Amino acid sequence: MATSRLRDVAARAGVSIRTVSNVVNGYAPVSDETRSRVEKAVAELDYRPNLLARNLKQGRTGMLALVVPELDVPYFSELARAVVTTARHHGYTVVIDQTDGEPDRERELITRGASAALFDGVILSPLALSPADLADRDASAPLVLLGERIADSRYDHVAIDNVTAAREATGHLLGLGRTRVAAVGDQPYETGETAQLRTRGYRQAHADHGREVDESLIVGTRRFHHADGARAMAALLDHPDGPPDAVFCYNDLLALGALRTLLSRGVRVPDDIAVAGFDDIEAGRYHTPTLTTVSPDKATIARLAVDRLIARLGDRPDEPPAELWAPHRLVPRESTTGPALRPTDVAARPGQAGH
Amino acid sequence: MATSRLRDVAARAGVSIRTVSNVVNGYAPVSDETRSRVEKAVAELDYRPNLLARNLKQGRTGMLALVVPELDVPYFSELARAVVTTARHHGYTVVIDQTDGEPDRERELITRGASAALFDGVILSPLALSPADLADRDASAPLVLLGERIADSRYDHVAIDNVTAAREATGHLLGLGRTRVAAVGDQPYETGETAQLRTRGYRQAHADHGREVDESLIVGTRRFHHADGARAMAALLDHPDGPPDAVFCYNDLLALGALRTLLSRGVRVPDDIAVAGFDDIEAGRYHTPTLTTVSPDKATIARLAVDRLIARLGDRPDEPPAELWAPHRLVPRESTTGPALRPTDVAARPGQAGH
Numbered sequence A, B: 001m002a003t004s005r006l007r008d009v010a011a012r013a014g015v016s017i018r019t020v021s022n023v024v025n026g027y028a029p030v031s032d033e034t035r036s037r038v039e040k041a042v043a044e045l046d047y048r049p050n051l052l053a054r055n056l057k058q059g060r061t062g063m064l065a066l067v068v069p070e071l072d073v074p075y076f077s078e079l080a081r082a083v084v085t086t087a088r089h090h091g092y093t094v095v096i097d098q099t100d101g102e103p104d105r106e107r108e109l110i111t112r113g114a115s116a117a118l119f120d121g122v123i124l125s126p127l128a129l130s131p132a133d134l135a136d137r138d139a140s141a142p143l144v145l146l147g148e149r150i151a152d153s154r155y156d157h158v159a160i161d162n163v164t165a166a167r168e169a170t171g172h173l174l175g176l177g178r179t180r181v182a183a184v185g186d187q188p189y190e191t192g193e194t195a196q197l198r199t200r201g202y203r204q205a206h207a208d209h210g211r212e213v214d215e216s217l218i219v220g221t222r223r224f225h226h227a228d229g230a231r232a233m234a235a236l237l238d239h240p241d242g243p244p245d246a247v248f249c250y251n252d253l254l255a256l257g258a259l260r261t262l263l264s265r266g267v268r269v270p271d272d273i274a275v276a277g278f279d280d281i282e283a284g285r286y287h288t289p290t291l292t293t294v295s296p297d298k299a300t301i302a303r304l305a306v307d308r309l310i311a312r313l314g315d316r317p318d319e320p321p322a323e324l325w326a327p328h329r330l331v332p333r334e335s336t337t338g339p340a341l342r343p344t345d346v347a348a349r350p351g352q353a354g355h
Helices: A002-013 A017-025 A032-044 A050-058 A074-089 A103-110 A131-135 A162-175 A193-208 A226-237 A252-264 A282-286 A298-313 B002-013 B017-025 B032-044 B050-058 B074-089 B103-110 B131-135 B162-175 B193-208 B226-237 B252-264 B282-286 B298-313
Strands: A063-068 A093-098 A121-124 A143-146 A156-159 A181-186 A218-220 A246-249 A274-278 A292-296 A323-325 A328-331 B063-068 B093-098 B121-124 B143-146 B156-160 B181-186 B218-220 B246-249 B274-278 B292-296 B323-326 B328-331
Touching: A002 A017, A002 A032, A017 A032, A063 A074, A074 A093, A074 A252, A074 A282, A074 A298, A074 B074, A074 B093, A093 B074, A121 A298, A143 A298, A156 A298, A162 A181, A162 A193, A162 A246, A162 A274, A162 A292, A162 A328, A181 A193, A181 A226, A181 A252, A218 A226, A226 A246, A226 A252, A226 B282, A246 A252, A252 A274, A252 A282, A252 B282, A282 B226, A282 B252, A298 A323, B002 B017, B002 B032, B017 B032, B063 B074, B074 B093, B074 B252, B074 B282, B074 B298, B121 B298, B143 B298, B156 B162, B156 B298, B162 B181, B162 B193, B162 B246, B162 B274, B162 B292, B162 B328, B181 B193, B181 B226, B181 B252, B218 B226, B226 B246, B226 B252, B246 B252, B252 B274, B252 B282, B298 B323
Parallel strands: A063 A093, A063 A121, A121 A143, A143 A156, A156 A323, A181 A218, A181 A246, A246 A274, A274 A292, B063 B093, B063 B121, B121 B143, B143 B156, B156 B323, B181 B218, B181 B246, B246 B274, B274 B292
Antiparallel strands: A093 B093, A292 A328, B292 B328
């Protein structure tokens, strides 16, 4: 422990603990002779107060915090990799914490919490925080928000254009001639601003194609996990008007869950039902069928967020908060367009459950 | 920044910075009157030196570090969730760093690096470190190693019995009557001790069943990602003696990559080739076919590792290093045993490439 070791150094150097502290932290001048005695003792005892002590002096830790709701949601772990890699180029270590979307935990990390002193800057992907929580914040470490903008925010934020992205994905399905396109992942406004934006894009695509939205085809889910998608798809298969012929899921895990329901029941994808997701996680690229998805440019999101923190920690601490947009693109794959080559179709195979 | 704020407090209280530091850190006695002046200024300025300062005094940060090679490998993100949850019960925050298996980075984190002072304890899942790296370590924060034991280690470590687990998975495939069982994921000893243990189990299972190992069916991979599994499977399909009839992959990502190769080529799983993985990641439970796998008890691994750190930070700092074993179990699913109900078989479908 640092306490006893500080004491050890003081004892060996024959000075007070305060004098050791003065040498280490530079709080007060110390004679050259005393300084060299302390430094010798520090070296002999291999005492390393470096970071904590130096940080107290400089107010820096060399660490950035990335705070995400769930690390085992691949979008966040892939984003985390991009942030870690980018920050390393700037000489920063990124440590990651997951909040499970608990408001208390998110609040703690961005307001009066521990982190303000431990991290030079914070990148937060909030799930549960309200604008009021942010308004209360009074910590010196700069903060960059990822994802949807919290209104009247005093902070930088980085996002993609969710409305346009969802509009493109839904438009892709409608453009394939699908007439009953379901949406899976809607959430109430309070906790699901991202979902709300995607539903808005889903509606706009219908308007673009001159189609009415069938409200009963918009399915809410509590979370964005495999299980939620599997359940929602099962419900849609039992829809009183018959199943949809396409499904736009608000993330890839929902889509992979939906695919499980479809494939285990022998529904042909995309022949009977086309499926699109959102996030472009690696698992979707290796699934059969491969998953059509919206690919947010995670590397750019990471770069914009880290650059913003670095600028605020450096020569531009007082710039006004910026809204930064990262690009996205629609990646059509087998789950909507079918395989380029389908070996199983070589053998005659009877059609199933046409619609 | 902490420096200027410390100065602000000193100015407002009309005392020296050193005196503020003495009050905050308890280095030297301060009169009641001075203390109350400083405390008033601290309150008025909302100065919060708490963690860094208190830590310097107590030698504690309340943070544990979890250091893993790759967060976007689901085994590690799922393990991270378990560690974060367990540590929170003990009042610890876990921050996570990924090393990408870079030896320098792993070394930095466990030896003279920053972390020794910033984290009360470290849980490390080493990929690149050698026993010599650990022998050099001289940091005060306790360290728990996850995964394979590095010989002559002075540290606690938590692992599962990889040899037995691999033996059970391979035995499961041989027990299904498969005669050409391939292994995907072998790695050279220096960097792949885990892989070596799994290959040993693979060999033992063959011995159990009185079968010779066909060395050409043991396929090495550089990493344990989807792409490696897909490539290895493609090579096995072109095996001069014909494809294997079963594949044991050393993790689930390899298995899901192998499945992509098989399914995209119309190979029937498990009819033509059965596939088993290792890790029991969520994606395998939702894949079609669902993935047979070895499920390491991640919750127990997390609990054993965190408990060990807590004990060393508490009343048992000097216990001898322990080898702790977490249980595992084989989870047979559709990729080896076939679906319980196969709706696609209801329609007549010609057999393919029997063996």
